Amino acid sequence: MAIDQVHDLQQVYRKILYSMSRPGDISILREQAEQVDYQLPCYDATLLSAMALLDGEVSFHLISEKQQQVGGKISEYTLAKQAPADKADYIIVLQDATELSILQAIYQCKIGDLIDPQNSSTWIIETPKLSNTAELKLMGPGIKNEVKLFTGIYTKAWQARKERINEYPLGIDLIITDAQAHIVCIPRTTTVEITGVE
Amino acid sequence: MKTMTHFAFFDEGSKKEIRRATLKAVAIPGYQVPFASREMPIARGWGTGGLQLTLSLIGKTDIVKVIDQGADESVNAVSIKKLVQQTTNVALTENTEAASLIQSRHRIPEVPLTKEQILVLQVPTPEPLRQVEASEYITKRLHAEDEYSGVWLLLFEQIMKYGKTATGADHPVYVNGRYVMAPSPIPRFDNQKLHYSEALILLGAGREKKIYAVPPYTDVNSLAFEDYPFTVESFADHTCYLCGADDVFLDELIDETSGKSYYQCNDTSYCVDRLNSLKEKEAAPTHA
Ligand SMILES: [Zn+2]
Numbered sequence: 472m473a474i475d476q477v478h479d480l481q482q483v484y485r486k487i488l489y490s491m492s493r494p495g496d497i498s499i500l501r502e503q504a505e506q507v508d509y510q511l512p513c514y515d516a517t518l519l520s521a522m523a524l525l526d527g528e529v530s531f532h533l534i535s536e537k538q539q540q541v542g543g544k545i546s547e548y549t550l551a552k553q554a555p556a557d558k559a560d561y562i563i564v565l566q567d568a569t570e571l572s573i574l575q576a577i578y579q580c581k582i583g584d585l586i587d588p589q590n591s592s593t594w595i596i597e598t599p600k601l602s603n604t605a606e607l608k609l610m611g612p613g614i615k616n617e618v619k620l621f622t623g624i625y626t627k628a629w630q631a632r633k634e635r636i637n638e639y640p641l642g643i644d645l646i647i648t649d650a651q652a653h654i655v656c657i658p659r660t661t662t663v664e665i666t667g668v669e
Numbered sequence: 670m671k672t673m674t675h676f677a678f679f680d681e682g683s684k685k686e687i688r689r690a691t692l693k694a695v696a697i698p699g700y701q702v703p704f705a706s707r708e709m710p711i712a713r714g715w716g717t718g719g720l721q722l723t724l725s726l727i728g729k730t731d732i733v734k735v736i737d738q739g740a741d742e743s744v745n746a747v748s749i750k751k752l753v754q755q756t757t758n759v760a761l762t763e764n765t766e767a768a769s770l771i772q773s774r775h776r777i778p779e780v781p782l783t784k785e786q787i788l789v790l791q792v793p794t795p796e797p798l799r800q801v802e803a804s805e806y807i808t809k810r811l812h813a814e815d816e817y818s819g820v821w822l823l824l825f826e827q828i829m830k831y832g833k834t835a836t837g838a839d840h841p842v843y844v845n846g847r848y849v850m851a852p853s854p855i856p857r858f859d860n861q862k863l864h865y866s867e868a869l870i871l872l873g874a875g876r877e878k879k880i881y882a883v884p885p886y887t888d889v890n891s892l893a894f895e896d897y898p899f900t901v902e903s904f905a906d907h908t909c910y911l912c913g914a915d916d917v918f919l920d921e922l923i924d925e926t927s928g929k930s931y932y933q934c935n936d937t938s939y940c941v942d943r944l945n946s947l948k949e950k951e952a953a954p955t956h957a
Binding site for chain 1: 676677681682684685686688689690691692693695696697698700702703726727728729784809810813814845847848869882884885886887888
């Protein structure tokens, strides 16, 4: 079986939309992940998210040690072109990305401007395991009171994100994927507080 | 004859473009995200913005409800349902609770929506500052600068003239303390349903090519002054003549023979549901 470009990707989109509307609420793409028959060194949820959102109209920047191998394939599957971090509509960060390369891209990437805040980059970023345990406390639109989230993403990256969302509505929106086909989203409106692991 | 081959009318590229705009709209609550509105096989001004959102969202397992001014059977609602069903073959419902996707014009259903549902509102005029400023170039800058004195002045002038804000429907709201947003021509009675809604609410304007959103659990406040607080339509002591509801938006009807007015739920499926459950209660055996 292969990914159904119409129905599987519609389901993936709805789950991303659900999680983007409810920051910290983890969605599972397991059924769709089972259809993935590409042999790529990235998580199924990463590939599915990219396939659901990217096409020839947008560009992406890949941060990975396997940049050449994976970047070319994502380009081939989605028709999206690769671009430097400061131009890309999507920043895709694989699990092997170094802290420095992530930080550089956070400071370089598009955050929109006051006239067109939507001209900002959306991040698809991998982490081994997501769960609703402490490390981060999220608050903001889409969250009833507050929600706990564990991502394992570098602390410095959260600090850098905070600087880039400081001038709301400017900012970046995150789709975080894990190895078990989970996704969670953190739009620019979410306040992320680092509470430390329980 | 061109045959329809795409699920949900659109090719995947068109859907992706609408989907990307929708995610940005959710990330920037109340901000109008531009999108490449498509020509639709229904007349413009008949909900093409809402319809494009619905078609970008819909999947095989969705259950869809379409309402127009509270009614499921209006010409507009029926033509939208027909197009949705012909291109997707999904199940349709009039029951608000059974629907996963609800497209509506001019009302938010009376039954509280849930996190499993998405409400799509059709928008004729997405720009809340249009009465103040005709130029799109300038309104975009006013939003950018958080410069809303014009719309406040407009409300103030209405109070001076009429003793109250004269916005019948589409009373502007502040979303997440940042953007002033047109909630679409819903009655003021429905504005409160936008605040801290359980369901995601998406708004689409086809002619003006804008998508915007109110995520769940988001602050939505109707613009008002401290001396002139926001008020909703009042139905005083009136109740629905069919089901007896007294806490919903009522339509005033005139009895042709007596000339007297009487009231009825505007949300017809809500009214029918109440009538059915009242009947069940009556039919249930009673024990002494
Ligand atoms: Zn009634």
